[in-house]
Amino acid sequence: MTTAIAIAIFVVAATTGATTALSRRRRKLDLTEWAVGGRNFGSFLLWFLSAGEIYTTFAFLGAAGWAYQHGAPGFYVIANAPLGYVLGYWLLPKIWRVGKDHGVMSQGDYLQARFGSRWLATIVAVIGVLALIPYVQVQLTGLATIVKVLFKGEASSSAAIWIGAALLVVFTFTAGLRSSALASIVKDVLVLAAVIAVFVTIGAATKLGGIGEIFHRMNEAHPAYATLPGMQPDTSHTAIWFMSALLMTNIGYWMWPHSFQANLAAKDVNTVRRNAVFQPLYTLSYFFIFVIGFAALLALPGLTNSNNALVSVVAKYYPQWFVGLLAATGVLVALVPSVVMLLTLGTSVARNIYRPAARLDDRHRLRVARLATLLGVLAAAFLSLGNNDTIVALLLTAYSGIAQIGPGIIASLAWRRTTAWGVGAGSIVGLLLVGIPQVSTWWKHISTIEVGFVAMLVNTVVLVVVSLLTRAPSRRHVEVGIPAPTRVPAAAVAIAE
Numbered sequence: 001m002t003t004a005i006a007i008a009i010f011v012v013a014a015t016t017g018a019t020t021a022l023s024r025r026r027r028k029l030d031l032t033e034w035a036v037g038g039r040n041f042g043s044f045l046l047w048f049l050s051a052g053e054i055y056t057t058f059a060f061l062g063a064a065g066w067a068y069q070h071g072a073p074g075f076y077v078i079a080n081a082p083l084g085y086v087l088g089y090w091l092l093p094k095i096w097r098v099g100k101d102h103g104v105m106s107q108g109d110y111l112q113a114r115f116g117s118r119w120l121a122t123i124v125a126v127i128g129v130l131a132l133i134p135y136v137q138v139q140l141t142g143l144a145t146i147v148k149v150l151f152k153g154e155a156s157s158s159a160a161i162w163i164g165a166a167l168l169v170v171f172t173f174t175a176g177l178r179s180s181a182l183a184s185i186v187k188d189v190l191v192l193a194a195v196i197a198v199f200v201t202i203g204a205a206t207k208l209g210g211i212g213e214i215f216h217r218m219n220e221a222h223p224a225y226a227t228l229p230g231m232q233p234d235t236s237h238t239a240i241w242f243m244s245a246l247l248m249t250n251i252g253y254w255m256w257p258h259s260f261q262a263n264l265a266a267k268d269v270n271t272v273r274r275n276a277v278f279q280p281l282y283t284l285s286y287f288f289i290f291v292i293g294f295a296a297l298l299a300l301p302g303l304t305n306s307n308n309a310l311v312s313v314v315a316k317y318y319p320q321w322f323v324g325l326l327a328a329t330g331v332l333v334a335l336v337p338s339v340v341m342l343l344t345l346g347t348s349v350a351r352n353i354y355r356p357a358a359r360l361d362d363r364h365r366l367r368v369a370r371l372a373t374l375l376g377v378l379a380a381a382f383l384s385l386g387n388n389d390t391i392v393a394l395l396l397t398a399y400s401g402i403a404q405i406g407p408g409i410i411a412s413l414a415w416r417r418t419t420a421w422g423v424g425a426g427s428i429v430g431l432l433l434v435g436i437p438q439v440s441t442w443w444k445h446i447s448t449i450e451v452g453f454v455a456m457l458v459n460t461v462v463l464v465v466v467s468l469l470t471r472a473p474s475r476r477h478v479e480v481g482i483p484a485p486t487r488v489p490a491a492a493v494a495i496a497e
Contacts, residue, residue, distance in 0.1 A: 124427065173373070261344045399452060
């Protein structure tokens with residue numbers, strides 16, 4: 001196991017150190033470079049940065065874990081990104097244009113420019129920060145899982161979580177968005193190589209036979225694995241749940257502050273559109289992860305924590321050098337997206353929560369942003385202690401909250417009558433519906449529809465009603481999100497005719 005630990009430490013240290021040094025070479029790390037990479041990412045860097053948002057520990061460990069524990073309910077992740085980018089193809093170019101024209105660096109910046117309302121920008125920034133903390137918790141849970149496997153269970157859960165938190169703090173404080181994108185290149189190459197290697201060899205390593213034989217054995221041992229509600233019928237993962245969860249996560253997909261902010265780094269709108277077309281191809285790799293999860297269930301049926309499925313089967317059946325490489329890959333899978341989330345958290349606090357009206361220089365706000373990221377990591381670490389939820393369950397909870405920003409953001413880009421009061425009221429009502437435990441518990445007793453989706457529908461109704469009852473924003477603010485159509489001069493029309 002010493003070999004595995006040494007390889008994992010070397011790969012992680014070399015990747016984070018080299019990418020940070022390369023990204024800062026001849027570049028001053030001001031707030032714009034730290035938060036949106038200087039707004040000059042081409043298709044290559046944006047592809048890997050966006051892939052980092054798809055391939056977190058949710059994909060690497062969570063998807064395998066849900067294949068292990070539930071079967072078919074986990075398949076929703078395969079459709080998540082492709083459907084999400086249908087909305088993204090329309091939404092992201094609009095957001096990029098606002099960022100370029102109005103110097104927007106965060107969701108709060110956009111809402112302030114769109115509605116001229118600092119209080120709305122602050123409320124949405126607070127919602128985003130509160131939703132990002134459990135998302136970082138997901139990554140820490142994955143990091144802790146990998147550390148425990150490396151140390152064969154000798155490291156306690158709390159020690160593993162604090163080791164992961166320390167790694168996050170060090171990389172975030174020294175990195176910026178550009179170094180995260182560069183590290184994502186290394187991470188994604190390692191992920192694809194490791195996942196494909198395990199997929200191809202898992203049958204031989206575990207003596208289960210080929211891929212076809214794994215599915216044959218699953219049909220015999222767990223005949224319900226491929227149909228909803230899966231291997232645990234009492235969880236109510238029905239077709240209705242599947243569709244509502246998918247719709248909720250696809251609205252929430254672009255409401256994450258880090259997803260919103262990452263696309264502001266693109267150098268032009270064609271880069272954004274190109275990325276929206278090709279990025280969904282990345283989700284094809286989920287098939288490999290599900291097969292690994294099924295193989296883990298057949299080979300190691302007694303795991304008490306399904307989050308451990310992928311790393312446990314590799315630790316048992318593969319050589320130590322490969323365990324080290326996989327562990328390093330898993331650490332990077334958690335580390336790189338977390339840095340982007342924490343950069344966004346810090347930016348939101350520095351620009352939209354901490355004295356938003358004050359004229360403060362970039363250096364001052366950069367210090368505030370770094371302090372906010374430290375506090376965010378600490379909050380996520382404390383939440384992770386003693387939490388036994390699966391990675392996917394944690395993420396669905398976080399999605400239920402962040403999706404409540406969705407109706408307001410989408411309406412602001414499509415409906416001129418949308419008001420700040422409508423967006424604020426709808427978001428708060430939706431957040432209360434998913435945040436009050438009694439409401440969620442009561443709803444689960446009467447329906448299998450995902451509670452976050454229901455809250456989003458109520459949110460939309462409240463937004464429309466309150467917007468119609470309150471004063472419309474000025475034309476200048478409306479045109480931030482919905483530009484006036486360009487009028488063709490009469491002379492030009494006559495010439496064309």
